[in-house]
Amino acid sequence: MATISFARGVPSADLLPVAELQAAIARAMEQDATGMLLYGDPMGYPPLREWVGQRWGHDPAGVFVTNGSLQAFALLAEMLFSGSGGRAAVEAPTYDRTILTLKRFGATVDAYPLTEEGIDVDALEAAIAAGRTPGLVYIIPNFQNPAGNVTSLAVRQRLVDLAAEHGFWLFEDDPYGDLRFAGEDVPRMYDLDTAGRVIYSTSFTKTVAPGVRAGALLLPEELRKGMAYIANQTYIGAVHFAHAAVAEYCAAGDFDRGLARVRPQLEERKDALVAALVQHLGGRFEFRAPEGGYFLWGRLDGVDTDALLPRATEAGVPFVKGSDFFVDGSGTDHLRLAFSAVKPGEMDEGVARLAALL
Numbered sequence: 001m002a003t004i005s006f007a008r009g010v011p012s013a014d015l016l017p018v019a020e021l022q023a024a025i026a027r028a029m030e031q032d033a034t035g036m037l038l039y040g041d042p043m044g045y046p047p048l049r050e051w052v053g054q055r056w057g058h059d060p061a062g063v064f065v066t067n068g069s070l071q072a073f074a075l076l077a078e079m080l081f082s083g084s085g086g087r088a089a090v091e092a093p094t095y096d097r098t099i100l101t102l103k104r105f106g107a108t109v110d111a112y113p114l115t116e117e118g119i120d121v122d123a124l125e126a127a128i129a130a131g132r133t134p135g136l137v138y139i140i141p142n143f144q145n146p147a148g149n150v151t152s153l154a155v156r157q158r159l160v161d162l163a164a165e166h167g168f169w170l171f172e173d174d175p176y177g178d179l180r181f182a183g184e185d186v187p188r189m190y191d192l193d194t195a196g197r198v199i200y201s202t203s204f205t206k207t208v209a210p211g212v213r214a215g216a217l218l219l220p221e222e223l224r225k226g227m228a229y230i231a232n233q234t235y236i237g238a239v240h241f242a243h244a245a246v247a248e249y250c251a252a253g254d255f256d257r258g259l260a261r262v263r264p265q266l267e268e269r270k271d272a273l274v275a276a277l278v279q280h281l282g283g284r285f286e287f288r289a290p291e292g293g294y295f296l297w298g299r300l301d302g303v304d305t306d307a308l309l310p311r312a313t314e315a316g317v318p319f320v321k322g323s324d325f326f327v328d329g330s331g332t333d334h335l336r337l338a339f340s341a342v343k344p345g346e347m348d349e350g351v352a353r354l355a356a357l358l
């Protein structure tokens with residue numbers, strides 16, 4: 001029985017732009033072999049920094065390209081917390097690797113409930129008033145991992161205002177923002193920020209391919225030197241070989257063509273998943289269908305998803321259990337279903353297998 005995996009937040013192989021990347025690698029080698037094959041700038045491959053700066057509206061001198069956005073975040077967490085400790089605030093639930101990374105570098109992680117609008121800003125404000133001001137607030141504003149929700153403009157504005165008032169860094173982790181298939185974009189916190197407290201993070205994992213390991217931060221002036229230093233100490237320079245190919249891919253217009261191709265396919269997968277959930281689980285599974293991204297998050301009434309997971313894995317339908325996304329291990333009746341890697345024709349079978357276990 002072939003596995004139908006709802007676990008990994010990756011695209012299926014048929015969504016990868018294989019031919020376009022093959023051509024981009026060849027062109028990059030023709031045009032800039034030495035740039036690709038030697039060590040380079042610790043801030044990243046210059047042509048890709050230029051492209052990112054133009055697309056996301058930032059001085060290329062402050063664009064920091066790394067081997068995936070998780071590495072960028074890890075370098076920042078190391079710089080801010082290692083040896084000194086401090087507080088970081090996250091949404092509950094949030095991306096599990098962020099929690100682990102923050103803890104690894106010695107941060108105390110405070111989690112604030114995620115509402116339909118975004119992080120509970122009242123709770124965050126009350127904690128600040130009580131003396132628990134974070135050094136960093138980590139937010140996934142679009143198609144959140146795992147919850148799939150989008151932070152409202154009002155919450156974004158309040159976060160930006162709080163960052164300006166209390167001097168914390170506001171990390172806007174946005175790997176999914178370009179994968180909207182319904183509804184309207186909400187302005188980035190980066191664009192609302194006038195105090196230079198927002199660090200915007202983007203990644204090519206979900207928009208090109210995970211294996212190119214390319215992500216970028218838009219860094220405020222104050223953090224640039226420190227991040228370049230820590231990158232240099234960690235790996236001298238990021239993988240220019242891959243990043244030159246990504247730069248070529250983007251410059252040729254394949255980035256936008258790729259998005260236009262993938263968005264409707266993701267929507268089709270989401271629709272197929274929703275239809276299968278309604279058919280096989282009816283009212284037992286509470287969820288809200290996302291307007292973009294990779295994930296559908298929901299609550300299985302009265303089911304312990306920690307206990308369900310090994311059985312689901314054995315039945316060839318792994319998912320990610322809710323408790324992985326909470327600092328305190330709560331969320332045990334929740335689960336995250338990634339629809340990105342499951343073809344529409346397999347969705348019904350996958351959900352039927354899951355339903356049969358209940």
Ligand SMILES: Cc1ncc(COP(=O)(O)O)c(C=O)c1O
Pocket residue numbers: 009067068069070071095140145173175203204205210214215
């Ligand atoms: C919210 C979030 N941030 C960061 C990452 C890591 O992405 P990258 O592959 O760019 O390191 C992921 C990957 O799933 C993610 O969901």
